[in-house]
Amino acid sequence: MPMTISEKILAAHAQADQLVPGQLIEARLDFVFGNDITAPIAIDVFHKAGGKKVFDPQRVALIPDHFVPNKDIQSAQQAKILRDFAREHELPWYWEVGRMGIEHVLLPEQGLVLPGDLIIGADSHTCTYGALGAFATGVGSTDLGAAMVTGRAWFKVPESIKIIYKGQLRPHVGGKDLILYAIGQLGVDGARYKALEITGETIANLPMDDRFTISNMAIEAGAKVGIIPPDELTENYVKTRAKRPYHFYQADSDAEYQAVYEWDVSRMEPQVAKPHLPENTVPVTELADVAIDQVVIGSCTNGRIGDIRVAAQILKGKKVSPEIRCIIIPGSQEVYQTALKEGLFDIFTEAEAAISTPTCGPCLGGYMGILADGEVAVSTTNRNFLGRMGHINSEVYLASPAVAAASAITGHITHPAEVAGE
Amino acid sequence: MELKGYSFLFGDDIDTDAIIPARYLNTSDPAELAEHVMEDADPDFANRFQAGDFIVAGKNFGCGSSREHAPIAIKAAGLSGVVAESFARIFYRNAFNMGLPIFESSEAVADIESGDELKIDMDSGQIHNLTKGRSYHTLPTPPFMKELINAGGLVPFVRKKVENGGYA
Ligand code: SF4
Numbered sequence: 072m073p074m075t076i077s078e079k080i081l082a083a084h085a086q087a088d089q090l091v092p093g094q095l096i097e098a099r100l101d102f103v104f105g106n107d108i109t110a111p112i113a114i115d116v117f118h119k120a121g122g123k124k125v126f127d128p129q130r131v132a133l134i135p136d137h138f139v140p141n142k143d144i145q146s147a148q149q150a151k152i153l154r155d156f157a158r159e160h161e162l163p164w165y166w167e168v169g170r171m172g173i174e175h176v177l178l179p180e181q182g183l184v185l186p187g188d189l190i191i192g193a194d195s196h197t198c199t200y201g202a203l204g205a206f207a208t209g210v211g212s213t214d215l216g217a218a219m220v221t222g223r224a225w226f227k228v229p230e231s232i233k234i235i236y237k238g239q240l241r242p243h244v245g246g247k248d249l250i251l252y253a254i255g256q257l258g259v260d261g262a263r264y265k266a267l268e269i270t271g272e273t274i275a276n277l278p279m280d281d282r283f284t285i286s287n288m289a290i291e292a293g294a295k296v297g298i299i300p301p302d303e304l305t306e307n308y309v310k311t312r313a314k315r316p317y318h319f320y321q322a323d324s325d326a327e328y329q330a331v332y333e334w335d336v337s338r339m340e341p342q343v344a345k346p347h348l349p350e351n352t353v354p355v356t357e358l359a360d361v362a363i364d365q366v367v368i369g370s371c372t373n374g375r376i377g378d379i380r381v382a383a384q385i386l387k388g389k390k391v392s393p394e395i396r397c398i399i400i401p402g403s404q405e406v407y408q409t410a411l412k413e414g415l416f417d418i419f420t421e422a423e424a425a426i427s428t429p430t431c432g433p434c435l436g437g438y439m440g441i442l443a444d445g446e447v448a449v450s451t452t453n454r455n456f457l458g459r460m461g462h463i464n465s466e467v468y469l470a471s472p473a474v475a476a477a478s479a480i481t482g483h484i485t486h487p488a489e490v491a492g493e
Numbered sequence: 494m495e496l497k498g499y500s501f502l503f504g505d506d507i508d509t510d511a512i513i514p515a516r517y518l519n520t521s522d523p524a525e526l527a528e529h530v531m532e533d534a535d536p537d538f539a540n541r542f543q544a545g546d547f548i549v550a551g552k553n554f555g556c557g558s559s560r561e562h563a564p565i566a567i568k569a570a571g572l573s574g575v576v577a578e579s580f581a582r583i584f585y586r587n588a589f590n591m592g593l594p595i596f597e598s599s600e601a602v603a604d605i606e607s608g609d610e611l612k613i614d615m616d617s618g619q620i621h622n623l624t625k626g627r628s629y630h631t632l633p634t635p636p637f638m639k640e641l642i643n644a645g646g647l648v649p650f651v652r653k654k655v656e657n658g659g660y661a
Contacts, residue, residue, distance in 0.1 A: 121656060
C-alpha cells in the first residue's frame, strides 16, 4: 500500500511495514526536549517514573528560552531545575545565556534534529522540524518525562492533508505569507489531528528559513506536524550541521490524503492575521489604516538570519517612527553573531530599533515588550490570541518581518513596497 | 481484555469543565475528584452509575482545558471507559497516559441507547451491545496500550519497566 511521508517515518520507527491512519503505535524516538516551562514538570515525572538516567544523553535537550535571561525569581528557579538536571545527567545539549537560542531555531541549527527523525518536544511548536522532512510533534510534560526514560512514545497515526503551492512569489512575499494564507483557508482547527504535507514548485524554490516558518505554524491550523519533502536545499542545510546520520523520506505518488489543496500564489499580497486568531488573515493592503504602538521581529517563527536580513533591508537608511518601539530579537546566538558580523546591528541601531539577546520574551507575553491596555503590535510571532502579548485589551497583528519592519517605519500597518519606494 | 457495564449517554462537545468542574481542582486526590465526575453535565450522574459502566458521548469529548484531572476523575470513579464519536486531541493523549480506556466509534454511538449493556473486547476491537444483540467496530487496542492501561497509566507503566530492568 502506498504511504505518505508521515506514515513512512512512523512505520520506520515502529518497525512496521505498513500503517493506516487511526492506528496506535509505540515508536522509537530520535530526539526529545523541553524548555524552562515544560521541562521542570517533565523532570518531576522522570523521577516519579523511577528514571535513573536518560535513555541516551545525546538525544535529550533542555533549553531555557522562554524566561531566560531569568525574568524574575520564579523563572530563575525554573531555569535552575534544568541546569541542575543537565549537570547531574551530564547532558551535552544544554545551553546557558550567551550560547542559547529559542529551541526551534537552535536545534536545527545545531544539527540535532534531522530529516527522517521522529521527534517529540514539550512545546507546541515542535512541528517546526517538519521543514527538514522530520515527523516532529508537541506533547505534554508527562509524555516528555516518560520518553526521557524510555526513548519511546505512543502515537495515533494521523491522516494527511496535502497542500500544493503553485506560482512564483511576488517581491516581499515569503514563507510567513504562505502559511498565514493556509491558516486563513483551513481555519485554526482545519487540520486538527492531521499531518500536513506541504509541497509544490513555490516551496521547492523557497529558502530553508522560510520553510521553517511554514512548518512552525502548522499547529496554528491544528496540525500535528507540517512536513516539507526534503530536497537539495534540505541536504545543503543539514550536511554540514548533522550530528548523526539522517534519512530522506518521500511520499509515494499514489499515497492517500484526506484532502488536497492546490493554491496559485503568484498574485498573493503579503498576508496579515488580525486579532485574535491566526486564521483572521487578510492581504496587508486591507489594513493600511491600522495604527500601531510596537513592532516585534523575532521568535521561533521569524527569528532566523533570513528574517533578520529582510528586516535590515527594509530598515536600512530609515528610522523607526518616533511613536513606535521596534524590538528585534535574533532567535539564537548564531543568528545574533551572523547579524552582527554582517553589519545588520548598525542598520538597526541607526534606525533606532532595540536589539535583544535571544529569548521567547514578548512572544508569549513573558517579558521584554509587554503591551499595555489598548496597545497594538505588529509581530512576526505565531499567536495573536486575546492577551497573548500583554494586557487583555491589547491587540496583535501577525505578519512577516518585511511587513513588520515597514510598519515600524510608518507607524501603521504597511506594505513593504511602500517604504522601499517601489 | 474485556470490559463490561451499562451505558450512560452524553452529547457532543462535553468539555473538561463538565467532566470535572474547575471548582474542585484544588485537590488532585482521585477519590475526591471521582465524587464530582460529570457533575456539570449531569448533576445526578455520580449517584446513578455503578462500577464498570460506560460513558457514551458524541463528538469532541474532552475538549477545552487540557487538565489531566478529567480522565483521572472518570477512572477513579470506577467507570470502565468512554465510547465517543471522537475525542479532543489532548484528552485523547491524557486518557491513555492516565490509564483510562477510550474507544472511538461513530457506529456504536449512533446505535447505543441509555442503559444498554455493553461488552468491549479490546483485543478484537468489537463493541458488543448485549441488550440489542448487535456489535460495532472500534480499533483494537494494541498490546503495549493494554499494558499501559493495566499498569494504571504511563508513569506507573514506565516505573514498572524500570523496576524490572527494562529501561536500565
Ligand atoms: S518563540 Fe514563542 S511560540 Fe516560539 S517557543 Fe518561544 S514562546 Fe513558544
